[in-house]
Amino acid sequence: MKLQEVLNIKYPFIQGGMAHIATGEFAAAVSNAGGLGLIGTGGLSAHDLREQIEICKSKTDKPFGVNILLINPEVEEIVEITREYKVPVVTTGAGNPGKYIEKWKEINTKIFPVVSSKALAIRMERLGVDGIIAEGQEAGGHIGELTSMVLIPQIANALSIPVIAAGGIATGKQILAAEVLGAVGIQMGTCLLATDECPVHENYKDKIISARSSQVTVMGKISGMPNRVLKNKMVNEYIEKEKAGATMEELELLTLGSLRKAVFDGDVVNGTVMAGQVVEEVNEKMSLDDLFNKLYSEYLLEKKKLCVQ
Ligand SMILES: Cc1cc2nc3c(=O)[nH]c(=O)nc-3n(C[C@H](O)[C@H](O)[C@H](O)COP(=O)(O)O)c2cc1C
The missing domain is CATH 3.20.20.70 (Aldolase class I)
Structure with missing residues (x-):
């Protein structure tokens, strides 16, 4: 059916x-x-x-x-x-x-x-x-x-x-x-x-439209909560800290409210911009x-x- x-x-x-x-x-x-x-x-x-x-x-x-x-x-x-x-x-x-x-x-x-x-x-x-x-x-x-x-x-x-x-x-x-x-x-x-x-902020949409698949990464691999996102300042810092053995508390400080930051405030530098590998296919609004x-x-x-x- x-x-x-x-x-x-x-x-x-x-x-x-x-x-x-x-x-x-x-x-x-x-x-x-x-x-x-x-x-x-x-x-x-x-x-x-x-x-x-x-x-x-x-x-x-x-x-x-x-x-x-x-x-x-x-x-x-x-x-x-x-x-x-x-x-x-x-x-x-x-x-x-x-x-x-x-x-x-x-x-x-x-x-x-x-x-x-x-x-x-x-x-x-x-x-x-x-x-x-x-x-x-x-x-x-x-x-x-x-x-x-x-x-x-x-x-x-x-x-x-x-x-x-x-x-x-x-x-x-x-x-x-x-x-x-x-x-x-x-x-x-x-x-x-x-x-x-x-309903995501226009900055989020613009980031999606311009992103290449090579800009997609996974954060939270080591902490056991893998999350596929676009690379940005916060994500790079998170991954570096993860590799250096940061505690969950330290990592959570970086991601606290970070999806809301990207979705509502359009902060695509410090927020979590979740996106899949297929993002490169999305080229226009x-x-x-x-x-x-x-x-x-x-x-x-x-x-x-x-x-x-
Ligand atoms: C921005 C974003 C947020 C997501 N949040 C959730 C969620 O809260 N719960 C959930 O079950 N899946 C969530 N997903 C996964 C989607 O429901 C869906 O299964 C996935 O996006 C499909 O793969 P694609 O991103 O390649 O299209 C999210 C995906 C994206 C892109």
Whole structure:
């Protein structure tokens, strides 16, 4: 079954639940453009989530979802709010959502955990989730070990539920490649950052548009929380300190509130500018409508070319 039919959307595109970026308004804009918009709960209180769901529902009548960051201290309340609003779809990150699955199934919410290993994907399928988002380490933000090229076919071959590919996808060719690897759709983050509707500061968008893949790096490797970002003054200092054996407290001083600095204040020198390796493909600002249309047309064209050969 096509992802569009499973989720009742126009394109097989899911928007990643990006902390501080994936607001109710942005999620609604993505859903209105034909993808599945998600409200991100990273850094969100239960009270704020309720507000963001209300905003989202007031701006779209299309399906939308909530990305549940399982390490959010208010996760229990957040899960209850998704139940109260009968949110059509949840995706989950940073852990095992096992204990909440029955609660969502009771109200027919579709569940798509984001995973970076085959073992967790298999456990999730046994618990009855509706699909898996397999995220390779090319992705922006917090990442696992395996690349999309290796992870997606491993998971797709092991499971019989739909698999959605995430990490390193921002062109029609890459969407087709994900399909060849066994995915029925994609989740994207990086290529949405420069869209007109994305609520990040213009400095963040400009940085994304001008960045090369060689400017992307991973901070937090040694401390065990690898995070894919663009290099800047803060990141270079962080990595140097990490290598020199700095304590977690010293490192946290550098990153305290740093995503907000970049997203809201436009401080792309001292803030965390999360972005994936695919950033070099993002070269212009455009509307979500134009982006989705362009990506899907490119994908269809590439597929046609492949079939003709
Ligand atoms: C700026 C940014 C912030 C992100 N924050 C989160 C997050 O809070 N929770 C999450 O599950 N994934 C997060 N991600 C990952 C995305 O949801 C998505 O899976 C990923 O961006 C897909 O790979 P791509 O960056 O190559 O498109 C983030 C990604 C980016 C680029």
